[in-house]
Amino acid sequence: MTAASTPRAVILGCSGTTLTPEESAFFRDLRPWGFILFKRNIGTPEEVRALTASLRETLGRADAPILIDQEGGRVQRMGPPHWPKYPAGGRFGALGEEAVAMARLGARLMAHDLAEVGITVDCAPMLDVPVAGSDNIVGDRAYGATPEAVTALGRAVAEGLMAGGVLPVIKHIPGHGRATCDSHLDLPVVEADRASLSQNDFRPFRALADLPLAMSAHVVFTALDPERPATLSERVIRExxxxxxxxxxxxxxxxxxxxxxxGPFRARAEAAYGAGIDVVLHCNGRMDEMRAIAEAVPDLTGQAERRAGAALARLAPPEALDLAEARARFEAAFATA
Incomplete structure (x- = not known):
């Protein structure tokens, strides 16, 4: 790969259901590693398929990853009338012995929906373990209230996605479950001691550390680094x-x-790379913010390039699935729960 075609260490959003001429030119020049879609980008299946194709065309890379947050429940970018509504992660616990199998099956069905329109990465499973008094930003998105439950269902979701030809992203590493505010709005500060974090919050991430992709937590852990959120903390990322x-x-x-x-967007990106982040993510599609971040974005080289290549190498063709039977079985499980 030549320097002129080397991807750069950033994932970006776009503004609508089609690319503007300005976006196309910007993406072609910047060469982001991948893209992320939100509800504002979702039209009909045909429109989403055309958008993912045009995003890849701007880069000249057929394997450019395209991400989405498709958990089910409150966090589902693709939904009715074109795609099914999926249950929140917290609902699987009511299925008893069927919970793990249905979590895997639900993720397999989601992967079918995503792969059909050219989306290859799902920002799930969420491995955060909630505690009493934490903010509802986790809430029913969590697969359970214990590390064991979150680990079991998180593994099942990851397996279901990969069986459907979609890569999972474990989030929000090293754990967002104790946050007492929504990091979309403010900076959460967690004051739990290191031993408690290790015994509870970190456990699902340790158990699923073999997976190819992870997303960091914008959370300060005072026992680890009292000054910087995990995303910007070299100590948290390294140790x-x-x-x-x-x-x-x-x-x-x-x-x-x-x-x-x-702070300025360029500074945010520089701090993340300095802490050891491989790829920064910017989602809202605002061109002024993306241009500021672009000033700090390096080429994807070294360990980050190795990790990116290893992740994409784990994409495999979807396993065979009787779609109608699988959907009927999944819906029946929740109808009787």
Whole structure:
């Protein structure tokens, strides 16, 4: 790959259901590693398919990853009338012995929906373990209230996505479950001691550290780094994410435009790269913010390039699925829960 075609270490959003001429030119020049879609980008299946194709065309890379947040419940960018409504993660616990199998099946069905329109990465499973008194930003998105439940269902969701030809992203590493405010709006500060974090919050991430992609938490852990959120903390990324948790996949930020982070966008990106983040993520499609971030974005090289390549190498063709039978079985499980 020549320097002129080397992807750069950023994932970006776009403004609508089609690319503007300005966006096309900007993306072609910048060469982001991938893109992320939100509800504003979702029209009919044909429109989404055309958008994902045009995003890849701007880069000249058929394997450019396209991401989405498709968890079910409150966080589902593709939904009715064109796609089914999926249950929130917290609802699987009511299925008893069927919970793990249905979590896998639901993710397999979601992967079918995504792959059909050219989306290859789902920002799920969410491995955060909620605690009493935490903000509802996690709430019923969590797969359970214990590390064991979150681990079991999170693994099932990851397996279901990969069986459908879609890569999972574990989030929000090293754990967002204790946050007492919404990081979209403010900076959460967690004051739990290191031992409690290790025994509870980190456990699902350790158990799923073999997965290819992870998203960081915009959360300050005072026992780890009292000054910087995990996304911007070299100590948290080196000692906890890469060290104790043992994650060696591609590490992306949560959205740089969230209000948990402060300061100019170029500085946010520079701080994330300096901390050890592989790829920064910017979601809202605002051109002024993307241009500011672009000033700091390096080429995807070294360990980040290795991790990105290893992640994409794990994409495989979807396993065979009787779609009608699978959907009927999934819906029946929740109808009787």
């Amino acid at each position: 906890v994410v890469r060290g104790e948790i043992g994650f060696d996949g591609l590490l992306m930020t949560d959205d740089l435009s969230m209000h948990a982070l402060q």
